[in-house]
Amino acid sequence: MQKFVEAGRAQFDFLYKNNIKPMSLWASGGSDIPRGHVFNPHEIVFFLLDKARNANVRIVPSVRAVEIELSPVSQKMTVTLEYLGQRLEVRTAVTVLASGGFANNRKMLQEYLNDLENIQVFSGNGNTGDGHKIGLELGGQLIDTEFIKPSYGFIKNAADPNDFTMIFYGGAVILNQDGHRFVNESISYKDIGLIALQQTNGRSFIVFDENIRIRQLESRPPEAKLWENLNKHSSYVFFADTIAEAARRAGLHPINTEKTIRDYNEMVEKGEGLPFGRKSLSGGFGKPVKIERPPFYVMPASSGIMGTYCGLKVNDKTQLLRSDGQIIPNVLAAGEIMGGVHGENFTPGCGFGKALAFGRVAGETAYSLIQP
Ligand SMILES: Cc1cc2nc3c(=O)[nH]c(=O)nc-3n(C[C@H](O)[C@H](O)[C@H](O)COP(=O)(O)OP(=O)(O)OC[C@H]3O[C@@H](n4cnc5c(N)ncnc54)[C@H](O)[C@@H]3O)c2cc1C
Structure with missing residues (x-):
């Protein structure tokens, strides 16, 4: 080292x-x-x-x-x-x-990895x-x-290695299809990858707002391909002026999602410890942020091998x-x-x-x- x-x-x-x-x-x-x-x-x-x-x-x-x-x-x-x-x-x-x-x-x-049927390879x-x-x-x-693990953050049916985001380190949360958080989003994306695969139907969704989208573009220019020119034809992410509508469009439980985000925002506001141990944006750095400014975005996500x-x-x-x-x-x-x-x-x-x-x-x- x-x-x-x-x-x-x-x-x-x-x-x-x-x-x-x-x-x-x-x-x-x-x-x-x-x-x-x-x-x-x-x-x-x-x-x-x-x-x-x-x-x-x-x-x-x-x-x-x-x-x-x-x-x-x-x-x-x-x-x-x-x-x-x-x-x-x-x-x-x-x-x-x-x-x-x-x-x-x-x-x-x-020989070294299970669940290969749900994992795409991008190498x-x-x-x-x-x-x-x-x-x-x-x-x-x-x-x-x-130590071989899939990385989390690909769009569903990704065709290109650039169809990948780490926006959860910018403040997004990750939900299962029932609209509940299930992981500390600040840990390594390789660990998130394994945990996400264990959710119902191996499905999970990244949820964020306009503030987080803009900050991500500024801090990680390679993600411009995903986050710069979004419009209603962008098939990999669903967005709307309310959380519930964005969730519904993405096939995510809308009522639970709305409640999850409301509770999350309240806890962030009070500075309380967040469920699953999230204390930071990433690995100890940065404070979690509220998901509050429309439009709200929901991206169905998957895990893939990059190395x-x-x-x-x-x-x-x-x-x-x-x-x-x-x-x-x-x-x-x-x-x-x-x-x-x-x-x-x-x-x-x-x-x-x-x-x-x-x-x-x-x-x-x-x-x-x-x-x-
Ligand atoms: C989608 C994706 C995103 C990534 N993102 C990041 C990132 O953000 N940050 C980061 O640090 N890393 C990232 N990586 C990992 C990083 O790109 C690789 O670890 C790195 O490029 C490895 O470099 P390398 O030269 O060892 O191997 P490679 O770049 O794979 O080059 C090996 C070359 O050897 C050739 N080769 C294979 N077998 C033979 C043979 N028998 N004879 C002759 N030639 C052969 C291959 O065709 C290839 O051209 C990413 C990888 C992928 C796939």
Whole structure:
């Protein structure tokens, strides 16, 4: 974890110096103060791609690594690749496994997660666990598999990874189809994801008002797609001038919903402790707010997998480790493929942040290993 903080900071400074700056700062799940630096990820990826190309790094898309053979004598590697229907072998001094997670490998996912029928997967198509398989064949170890959880906040039948909101950290509440709250909305969205799946028919709804919508737009610009240009054709969220009417349109019990919000507002006003232990907007930060200014919004929500959060065991130089702790020579793993970083709960930003930070560390380690 110390390494993550140090390397994350170094990457932040590097990006900042190159004029890649965060769009906003906010407190997301698990943050007791605003420390979530919201970047445009496309900007970072294109910047790094340019840097690599300018340094004469050759990037060949559509190549699939399938196997690594490690010579016990020379410790040099032969990597088998598939490219345009052909198999090729390349010799490498160091290999970095960076194939992301395995959320799109249903068979692997089923080994570690129940209730998969109600969970959509939003990870990249290439996240099929190839690197995990290669690492395991070399004697590596998969750790933290107990921490795979779906994230809460997708719209119903989401088609796009951007159909996702964390507006409950801006003050929205989450109700089941009977119109009752059932969870502390300030906890990690991964924990909310599991609890929401246990509600009747696996259904739940995010309820908020105009004030919360506007604040969310200001604090989390990536959610503009959902919250900026709402109109009556917006099929993923229902709104009306009264809570009961918005609830009715969304298929949520209108009378119970109205009472739930009335009671919630009264408790917020009095500064009383809220049921299910909500004391803050998010992870200890910010005071809960009343839901009081029309229009009122009700969004049927679902849970989805955005990453596998577990992975191959490595040391703080990203060197792949056997279960006995021995280093597997010259094989590194960086990014989502690594385990041992998130622990039980995922703090938003630590997925992309982990790839940025440990990508840097892997580069430094690879360089040190090939020095004569
Ligand atoms: C919808 C969504 C929203 C997210 N939101 C956030 C967020 O707000 N904050 C955050 O921190 N994180 C977020 N994440 C997680 C974050 O995007 C990932 O953790 C991060 O991009 C992982 O980077 P990576 O380089 O390790 O893997 P990836 O970006 O998955 O890249 C791995 C690459 O390896 C390729 N590959 C796979 N197998 C092979 C093979 N055999 N040979 C060659 N190439 C292969 C894949 O095709 C892919 O291109 C989100 C993820 C999703 C899906």
